[in-house]
Amino acid sequence: MAPEIIEDGMWLKFAILLPKTFSYKLFATSVWVMVTIQVMETVNPQFNLPKLRYHVRFKSSLSVIFYGSDVFSLASLQKLYNLLTVPADFKTVKGSSNECLIDRLEIVTKNDLNRVAQFAKAKGLTVHQWPHRLKPDCYDLGVVVSFGQLIDEESIKSCKYGMINVHPSLLPKYRGSTPIQKAVYAGDKETGLSVVTIQPKKYDIGKILLQQRIEIAEGSKAIDLYNSLAEIGATLLIQCISNLPFYLSNAKDQQKEGISYAVKLKKSDGQIDWRVMTSDLVDRTFRAYDGFIPIYCNWINGSPLFLMDMIDTRLTHKLNWDNLEKIVFGHVCHDKPGLVMYNSRLNGVCFKCKDNKWVVFRKLALKNYAKMTALDFKNGFISKQKQPLILPSKSFRSYQMIEFKMTSNQNSDTNVTPCGQRFLINYKPSDPIKSRYNWMVFLLIISVTIAMVSILWVTYLWIKSNEIKSQLKPNQLFDTGRQIINELTARTHIQHENRSEENKFDLKSLFNIAKDAVRKFNETIHSDADH
Incomplete structure (x- = not known):
């Protein structure tokens, strides 16, 4: 099987196994390039070459995208990272004990502060922030461990072999985010681990690839069981990945009986x-x-x-x-x-x-x-x-x-x-019957308050109107108004007599007379108010 030479973005290194079918010239050129680069790096440590590294990738190698967020998922990530060893010598030939199962590993997590993100950054792995949608045909396999988010169907289908999940219970029992805690709370004598496929839209309903039963010792705490199951689950995950086609082809549907759920914990x-x-x-x-x-x-x-x-x-x-x-x-x-x-x-x-x-x-x-x-x-x-x-x-x-x-x-x-x-000693519980009327009492208080405010406002307006009337001197105003009306009547009568029969009802003249009377009336009111 001829190896593929691929690029993974580090310093230029060569670990090439050349079959005998390759030409002598190609072999000699490769050796010459290796020796030249080694000499240049020895003489000048700051030798500036493109940051490339080439290694052998067999068709059995996988590119993996990992979803995780807590300590439980960290154990699986560490196991996967141990498989991400770049071959440094000819022992990485397929069939040897140190065969590389993973050639690329990237991380999707919820934030930069959790243990998964810190470990990934310390090891130089690429970290993506959730939500992160995968591009088609970008990865061979997705691995989800204690992530707590539904992954969209497009991202699942973007992986060649789909996605698998490590769940700390014997599915279909205790589907959800707290299966370990619920098993201890229920007093169960055993629990287990399940490696299942990921299905869209629902949690923990995929086909079962691998399961292992674990006994719960008497007096065990969930926090201790949590850590031990994390290590066992990571081992099962590697076992599954090492022979993935076999487990995928022999996957079994979950039973329809015995389904239970472990919902997220509340403080109460x-x-x-x-x-x-x-x-x-x-x-x-x-x-x-x-x-x-x-x-x-x-x-x-x-x-x-x-x-x-x-x-x-x-x-x-x-x-x-x-x-x-x-x-x-x-x-x-x-x-x-x-x-x-x-x-x-x-x-x-x-x-x-x-x-x-x-x-x-x-x-x-x-x-x-x-x-x-x-x-x-x-x-x-x-x-x-x-x-x-x-x-x-x-x-x-x-x-x-x-x-x-x-x-x-x-x-x-x-x-x-x-x-x-x-x-x-003197505490007495409140009467539950009386407590029903608390809301009605509150509404009554609000209504009375509004009524009192309304009464005060009307009283204020009444007092204010009396003050205005007193300032306008009503008797003098009445006399002035009567004089204006008499004058308006006289002027209208005079102009009516002087006009011909055809123009007796000239509305424009009447309008001008009324306008002058109103103007004089306003001037009289303002002058009285100033005094």
Whole structure:
């Protein structure tokens, strides 16, 4: 198979394997050029040649466009970059162990600040900003890993072999952007990875090229599983690319049964409601979402209390919490979810759940406060309180005060929380029936305000009109007007008598007389107003 010589835009280098069928003159010329360039570069390091580099490209080599944006996709990009090795010697002949599978690799990402863009720029790879539409027949293959954007159909068809995607679940289960978190939250015993083809207009519906099942160890966190699946997914991707025609020809459609979705996480997904959540659900929520969104509950004043560094429930459930409750409260406090206390032996703040079991956190942070250890939180917020209470649920209005009788023999290792009974003892939730009329009351207030403003405005206009009338002296104005009317009548009668029968009704003359009378009337009014 004769190799192709292609240009990739670096310094001129030659790694040419010439079959015996090539002429001696061509071989000698190539050697002479190589030796000449090497000598020139040695003598003058600034030897200015066109920035070209030639290497052997076999027909099995691929030009790849990679779509990625986060740490999960970075692992696959690093594996692809390792295949982008420009041959420096004759070991790159097809059939050797160091065969070049990729001859060109370019990146499409959302911004210049993510890990994918930083890695690509550090390695000198071409980076395109999303959105980026591909030109026809520009690439052999598109690779999409944790990108989160729908790629248009024209770009997919622009790649010779289409596009493939690495998805961290056993499709069709958990289609979407958060399959790892949802698997941990649901308490699944296993998850997996799928390499599928990319289809336009919808996520994760393509044909399955390759799948691998992964066991989820008990107590695993999604953030740890996230990193390990990223490496396994990158390995599966390289396995697929190394024998791409085989996997494409044996691709299988996804099953129509067992379809589920893993939608994008919201901040509210990390909120803990002690009144409705069991200790197992709190544990799964923390292990699934910690590292992706904040985990928090409501503190006594309704502000968020962020929870971090949770102790494994497999350890805390072994403790005898009933004895601790008897020491602290004098009796076992059943059905009191949200109760809080600090335990020095565990070095954590303990919260009681709906199932009367406790969960413990070693680091906490209140809104507008820095992150604190459990001991610092106890000294700053728990020890200052005199009365223990139950933390509110999601809705602060549903909070109810619950008092406990403290025993004299309180354990020095255990301090029950705070809690501002002084702040909440007189708190009464608002009546939900009355709250319906808040909007009607608001409209009534607005209507009354508009009516009062209207009355004031009419009163002002009435007063102002009286002032104007007083300035015009109505009696004098009446006398002046009567004189003008008499004069107008007299002048009209005189001119009427002096005209012939044909011109008795000359409208133009009447108009001029009226015009003079009006002018005199206006002058009289202005002179009176000035006085």
